[in-house]
Amino acid sequence: MSEESxxxxxxxxxxxxxxxxPESFVEQANVTDESIYEEFAxxxxxxxxxAADLLDWAEPYxxxxxxxxxxxxxxxxxxxxxxxxxxxxxxxxDGRGDEVAIEWVGEPTDEARTYTYSELLDExxxxxxxxxxxxxxxxxxxxxxxxxxxxxxxxxxxxARIGA
Numbered sequence: 538m539s540e541e542s543x544x545x546x547x548x549x550x551x552x553x554x555x556x557x558x559p560e561s562f563v564e565q566a567n568v569t570d571e572s573i574y575e576e577f578a579x580x581x582x583x584x585x586x587x588a589a590d591l592l593d594w595a596e597p598y599x600x601x602x603x604x605x606x607x608x609x610x611x612x613x614x615x616x617x618x619x620x621x622x623x624x625x626x627x628x629x630x631d632g633r634g635d636e637v638a639i640e641w642v643g644e645p646t647d648e649a650r651t652y653t654y655s656e657l658l659d660e661x662x663x664x665x666x667x668x669x670x671x672x673x674x675x676x677x678x679x680x681x682x683x684x685x686x687x688x689x690x691x692x693x694x695x696x697a698r699i700g701a
Contacts, residue, residue: 593627595619621698625658634658641687650687657691664695675700
């Protein structure tokens, strides 16, 4: 370990220093209400709990934050999520299966593909089944080296779906 003692971390960014995003980035942001930052600063555990409640939990958490072994914090203690379910299934179940989930444009830009949530879910389920047929199980490590093509999120979500 470096000269820093275990359990103590030196701040690498002076406290209070921040970097403002460009205006063009702010304009396209999903969250434009500045008060959310104040709310998180003043009441962050409750804010994280409300944010977590927007997700579908495979197993609910018992506690938002366990800070009893700081600096080794544990968030959403005993909770279990499935990213694939939260990214796909819940949208299909909510009647948004025909909405666009991925709009991909290749380089050069003459190639493009669009996937709805239902189409993407079908692809992910098929790939997850193929991984299972190859013997991939929960907690296995799967390494991918792929270009930025639609098959990349399909593979990633298939791995998440089976817990690999």
